[in-house]
Amino acid sequence: MQGHGIGGRGLQTLCTVAVVLLSACAPRPGGETLTVVPEAEAAQSLAITVASTRGRDPQTGTYTDARARALNYERFTIAIPPDHEASKIEWPDEKPDPSRSFAVTARDPLPGLDIHRSGRGRQDVVVFVHGYNQTFPESLFRLAQVTADGHLPEQPILFAWPSAGTVVGYVADKDAALYSRDELAAMLGTLAADPDVGEITLFGHSMGGWLVVEALRQLRLSGQDAVIARLSDVVLAAPDIDVDVFRKQVEVIGPLDPPMAILVAPDDRALRISAGLAGARPRIGRTSASSPAVQALAKRYGVLLVDISAIGAVDGTHHNRFASLVQLMPERRDGLAQARAQVGAFILDPVSATLVALSR
Template sequence: MNTSKFVITLALMGFTLTGCSGAKDSKSDRMPEQSQQQAESPIPDSAEPSAEEQADSHPAMPVHGKQKHETVRVFYGTDRNLTGSTQPKEFFGAERASLSLGFCDVSIPQNHREGKLESPKIWKLEFRENPDKHVVLKSVEPASGPEFLTSLRDTIQNSIEVEQTPAGEVSRGGEAFVFIHGYNNSFEDAARRTAQIAYDLKFKGAPLMYSWPSKAKGTLWAYKEDARTAQWCEENVTLFIEAIAHESGARKIHLIAHSMGNRVLSRALKKISQKLAGSDKTQPLFNEVILTAPDIDAQVFKDSIAPHIVQTANRFTIYSSSDDLALKASRVINSFWHQRLGEGGSYLTVFPKFKQINVVDASDIDTNLFALGHSYHADNVSVLGDVKQVFQGIPVNDRGLRSLLENLAWKFQSKRSLLGRAFRGTFR
């Protein structure tokens, strides 16, 4: 896909797609749906950003003056509806709409702790969000296809660093990753999490997210509706990540999905694999694909998805845990015998046929009980550290993990096991 074709495609996304399973509109004199959504946006196209806004719109900007936070710019694709609100956290709703693009800025406070999504706490008498103290979605700015692509390419290009080594020049940075959230997440939730991951990984490149219209209501009805929506948005997600792969100019492109977002990503990758099978392209489109706490039927993934998608990326890493209470609940909802791909321990799913699929059991790490042990991909320092090494291309056997099942899976070294080993060693 060349640049001009990509720009035209982005500009006409809303025109050609009424939804992932919707019919195409053949009336060429209608305004594209994306343009309609932008026209409804309260942000005027002609508004010039202030000098302060311009200085505060790039990833990991240094702190200046009295400001006690940094700002991470997140590029987004979404098929959520515009609400008409000017408030960033209410800018997009939970209804299905055509695909739209843009940027959003998220604050990371100076005293940020790795793995945390700092928010106001009543016991601290904090009743309002403060960018100097909390991870806050500060702004949302819709963009046209050309604007999105130009800004994305600039961000990626500006992140490249050339280092002189004894072996010659080595380029670092210039990468991109796309995060796809799971069930019960709003646009705001996804933006904050994407920015936090990028900041904590010290990622040199462009962080992107795809936010599909999860209901974010935390009910059984919403869970089942989200499952249907995760299937509905297959076409949009495929178009988005495929376009990023072809036209972003990134040296490496990684994909991260969480929970039900793995259903979204898996379907998109399977669709892409079908296109690759019918072409003469032999190189994978993506570098690292990370499936975290995947809420997807393990047997369906192993038999019907994995054999197809392995050709789309250099390597896949699946993080699982036996302490994931959300996935235990999902197994009940989806019938007791339908185990989830993200379950670890005795339910661990391995892939002996595919050496490029690494399975990592995170059962022994400390998890956040308030998050039901389900968000360890981003709130646990050990897992974040491993994700960083995955992005760096470090082999799984060189990352300080313990081998399981004769290298078919790997496990984090828990503090308990490390202390126990040291204790036993003193008496040998």
């Protein structure tokens, strides 16, 4: 006789949820981490431009999960401590100290999207769109960590949408991301039209990857092909997108040059939960590059799908490997750039920083 308890798949999902919830039990950074403190001796100081659909308290400047009617703009200067450990964020205590933690040393509200130019000539930029269950400080300091560890020459821009910053806020976050689609598309149009902006890299993580693809689809459907053509690179890390939905999205967007890069890991626990919440619908970010169906999908739609499972996991969710992957960039930038011209499914060898082809 079949019982009426939780089935095998449901039990596995609940166990995975428990693992992620336990990993999230540590206190999360609050608004105090954005307190502006004097500069101190630090390994690096970064300027990050923020464009956000989050509401902002006019008195305190605190970003909330309220949905703003228009984009808020601000520039943050972030200090990276001298003893920073790659792929980590050294979170400050109640009072940030730039000598031993990430710290904000300046905040400057902006009237519009004002790119911080480090020198003469056109300024390359990288737009980072964060994922689900992210507070504003977490997304800001993660971009600072990636920029510092990757020695990125591009000006970092954080597109911060109003995530609720809670594990149980998945549906609310999906709505908040969708709410922000028009603003992301409009911001990309602003960057594309700026003659002082050089190459534009668009990087979406997790649910932010879904938002990126939705914005590209909207640009294509509205005839803004010139904006898409201005994008030098589109990268989706662990994208939280239903496989069938992704297929429909890329059918509209069409092939990109260079190809859209998708970073996947079959052991991604966060996307396992996401699939469970979506009725066991598989997510593109958790597909296996060794699957013939996945290889065929990547070639058919002209995308570069890369399994990055060999990269060390940053935390128990196995969902943030991009934070470690960026360390390969300084030494292997040229080789990885050449590999970006390929389509199909590959595995990344972290030792040689080369792509190993799986399909024939």
